[in-house]
Amino acid sequence: xxxxxxxxxxxxxxxxxxxxxxxxxxAVAERFGHEFEFDYGLAGAAAIRATGNPFPxxxxxLCKDSDAVLFSAVGDPEYDNNPEAKVRPEQGLLAMRKQxxxxxxxxxxxxxxxxEDKSPLKREIVEGSDFVCVRELTGGMYFGxxxxxxxxxxxxxxxxKPEIERILxxxxxxxGKRKKHVTVVDKANxxxxxxxxxxxxxxxxxxxxxxxTDYMFVDNASMKLIQDPRFFDVIVTExxxxxxxxDEASVISGSMGLLPSSSIGESTPVFEPIHGSWPQAAGLDxxxxxxxxxxxxxxxxxxxxxxxxxxxxxxxxESIKEGIVTPDLGESGKSEYGTQAVGKWLCARLTISDQx
Ligand code: IPM
Ligand code: MN
Numbered sequence: 010x011x012x013x014x015x016x017x018x019x020x021x022x023x024x025x026x027x028x029x030x031x032x033x034x035x036a037v038a039e040r041f042g043h044e045f046e047f048d049y050g051l052a053g054a055a056a057i058r059a060t061g062n063p064f065p066x067x068x069x070x071l072c073k074d075s076d077a078v079l080f081s082a083v084g085d086p087e088y089d090n091n092p093e094a095k096v097r098p099e100q101g102l103l104a105m106r107k108q109x110x111x112x113x114x115x116x117x118x119x120x121x122x123x124x125e126d127k128s129p130l131k132r133e134i135v136e137g138s139d140f141v142c143v144r145e146l147t148g149g150m151y152f153g154x155x156x157x158x159x160x161x162x163x164x165x166x167x168x169x170k171p172e173i174e175r176i177l178x179x180x181x182x183x184x185g186k187r188k189k190h191v192t193v194v195d196k197a198n199x200x201x202x203x204x205x206x207x208x209x210x211x212x213x214x215x216x217x218x219x220x221x222t223d224y225m226f227v228d229n230a231s232m233k234l235i236q237d238p239r240f241f242d243v244i245v246t247e248x249x250x251x252x253x254x255x256d257e258a259s260v261i262s263g264s265m266g267l268l269p270s271s272s273i274g275e276s277t278p279v280f281e282p283i284h285g286s287w288p289q290a291a292g293l294d295x296x297x298x299x300x301x302x303x304x305x306x307x308x309x310x311x312x313x314x315x316x317x318x319x320x321x322x323x324x325x326x327e328s329i330k331e332g333i334v335t336p337d338l339g340e341s342g343k344s345e346y347g348t349q350a351v352g353k354w355l356c357a358r359l360t361i362s363d364q365x
Contacts (some may be wrong), residue, residue, distance in 0.1 A: 010312060017068065017076035017279070019053040019099055019253040021286025022296035022348075023081035029298035029352030030079055032306050036356040037309065037317050048075065049361075053098035053286070054084025063101025069108055071103050072277050077308050080105070080281035081301060098286075106146050110275030113179045114251065115307075116268065116283055118238075118258045123329050127263025129337060130235055135261045140241035141187070142258065143180040144251025146272055148172045149202070151248045166202045168247065173209040178304065180245035181217045181272075190221045192243035194230045194250055206247065227254070234258055255283055264337045266297025266334065269304035271311060278311055282303040292310045294347035297327055297335040302355060316364060324358040 014034065018027035021328050031047055036304070038045045039301035050068035063083070063363035072078050074240065078254040125132045145168075147293045153165030177193075184191045193210045207224060214222040227250045233240060234254060246254065259265045265284040272279040272362050282300030290296050302325055328334065330342055333354045337343040346354070 010314065011046075011076065012312065013046045013048070013075045014308075015071045016047050016049045017047070017052040017072075017078060017080045018055075018106055019101075019286060020055055020085050021288040021291045022285055023053070025041075025161060025291075026250070026282065026296055026298045026301040027081040028177060029355070030081070032303040032307050032352050033321060033358050033359065034308075036081070036232075036359040037305075037314075037321065040320075040360055041317050043314075043317075049115050050327055051353055052080070052101045054085035055261045057096055057098060060267075061096070063096055063098050064104035064108070064149075071107075072105065072109060072279075075277055077311065078109075078277055078281075078305065079301075080107075080279050080287035082282065082284065084286035084288065097276065098127055099191065100170040103330040105279065106272060107152065109277055109279065110147065110270075111272035111279055112145060112147045112274045113176055114143060114270055114272045115183070115327065116120040116142040116148040116251075116255045116258075116270045117307075118142065118255070118261055118268065120262060121267065121329055122326065122339065124192075124263045124267075128178050128261055130260060133234070135238060138238040138241075138261050140184060140238065140258075141242060141243050142255050143173070143176065143178045143183065143245040144255065145246070145248050146251075147274070150246045166200065166247070166249070168202045168205060170205065170209055170275070173206050174213065174265045177213050177245060180211065180243050181220055184220050184243040185217070189219055191217075192230070192241055192245035193222065193224050194227050194244055194254065195224065196227050197224070198226060200248065203249070223233040224297065231257060235260065252324075259283065264297060265298050265300070265305070266335065266337050269300050269302075269307050271304070273311075278308075294349060295336050296348050297337050298348050298352055298355075299328075302352075312322045320359060320362060320364055321353075324355050324362055327362070328355055329359060336337035 018024040197203040289294040
């Protein structure tokens, strides 16, 4: 298969994990006889410095002209600590999501064999957790009308029925391929926008009789997530709740550095880790590249390259089993590997590992 990939390394640890992601894709191409072409674009603080715009026109064009985007991370402390800043790296990510119409963000959460004790939660609670959060990505407070003055500010949590319907459809379809259980997470006891979500979901669930649909308030869901994560199969929720719940859910896996995501919608799909740019670690070669590598697996699955994706996941599992891991997953007394060393190991394994 021929694929044109737009690579957006971004800021902080972004370029380091991006390199590993691209190397893994090259190893897959080599092994399976595919032609993957990589073109690089600027995003985030790197783009602001070069062009003044966190998501320049040129990058948008590159994304639109590509089959998929491999994104890493954006964010920079220079902007985090300055509430007065007029442009922010994160606006680049939001612009990309909006301009590519990426309304569905799929965030799978699972435990990895051998890492159950990495979670601060008890093994018997997390073991076997396997669910997907379907986060609405182009609506809600992130994009609703905003107002900011010296003594007053607001964000508007606006959702329309078609926006809710299309994301719920993604969740129902996904659940149909999994354990057939959807949990709609909202705050319908307080928020008007949530009441619309619930009404639309209650109408739609009638068309999906094979799916068990339940409803949970977000405060309750945040507790249930760490008390009984195996309860969940597919969670569907609005942008802000999805952002918060998936960071929380990452403690189930034991490291933010393990969780990938895909964002799909009207234009080119984007594959990215759920973690941020971790600027404090930039250049230190300690960032875990596995979230990026698993984003590559999701990319391959998106194009029905199932065997390829399976092999990527297999070598990731093997690297964990054999202790070829970055410090966040290391055990005291055992040697730790750098970001690039883990990447090299994965690529070497990819070329020799058998496919079963
Ligand atoms: C995420 C990130 C972004 C978000 C930030 C960087 C704008 O936290 O992808 O979860 O809030 O969506
Ligand atoms: Mn987030």
